[in-house]
Amino acid sequence: MKTIAACVEEVLITQPFLEEALFRNIINFSALAEELQQPISDMLRKPVKTGAIMMALRRYNPPTHLRSSNKLKRVLKNLGDITVKSNLIDFTFQNSKTLINKHAKVLDTLDPESFYGFSRGIYESNIVVSKSEQQKVLSHFKNETMIGSQDDLSAISIRLPKDNSKISGLYYQIFKRFAWEGISLYEVISTTNEFTVLVENHLVEKAFSAIKNLNA
Template identity: 75%
Template sequence: MKTIAACVEELLVAQPFLEEALSRNIINYSALAEELSKPVSDMLRKPVKTGAIMMALRRYNPPKDLGSSPRLKRVIKSLGDITVRSNLSDFTFQNSNTLIESHSKILGQINLNANVFYAFTRGILESNIIVSSSQKQHVLEHFKNEKQKGVKENLSAISISLPENNSKVTGLYYQIFKRLAWEGIALYEVVSTTNEFTVLVEDDLVDKAFSVIKKLKQ
């Protein structure tokens, strides 16, 4: 049977921004207890007093060093070059037995132009191609026998060089996503390699997104 403390923890874990604010002691416990009263009561299927929820909040131990560990701060300050590429298109195709063959054709085409931006990701059911919009007709031609599920144009990519061993640092991506979310910047696509991280946003958000990411290092 669930306890009040277990319900409170489940709700906090599902809202990392709230959990971080709680860890920094900038939350009004009384107001938060009132806010959580209904969801906790719904989870337990019985009325729960705010005093009991407040007690559970005060006893809750959030993860330590949420964004404040010295190692994470050093990694953020050592983020590398930030590169912006605009005028991009994002194509989504359903996976098929011939998709790789179609992919090889477009690779042969863009290999002749070193200035073309290109990224390919393959999921379980579908694949995405992010490419300079100048190559749109080539993509449509080489993938004409594939099932296209969607296309989005007027996109920009912001790529960030990450320091080595970044994968061993907890919370790096969280800090990037958090800052972008706080500024109301929606990410259309995310692509990453071991030491490079790219976010795709709509053109009208690229200046704001670039500014947010640049300030991470300050």
């Protein structure tokens, strides 16, 4: 049978901003319990007292990435260089047996100074290039199925600490900052020690500022 504590945990897991505010003690337990009274009563199909919800909130055990916030702060303060590349275009193609060969042809003719990013999923692949290389991609991929394209994009790349893969919650902090600032991401490209986000050109300054504030 479902308990009040289980319901509280379920609600908090689906609302990470609320969960973090609770962990940082910047939210009123009593007010939150009143806010959650009806949803949790509905989940349990019976009336629930706010006092019981408040007790569950106080006993809630936050996830590891929130308990280790001090370690996360140290990592965020050691973020490496932030690089911005503008005037990019993103192409999405349906995967095919010949797609990789087309990539090889583009790479053979690509300007070494231009931006190039590639990611492959199960059903589709993305290519991000400098706008100056647009015609090369269109020429080499003319017989492939293009799902879509988007220009006027900028890439913001961040060098991550070498042990970033062992830090739980690092990407959560980055995405949370973008969400708080109302910045929509067009695409994300990640390597072991580098993290790149693609945003529309008009959002690049706001996105850059959001990343800089991660280590504030």
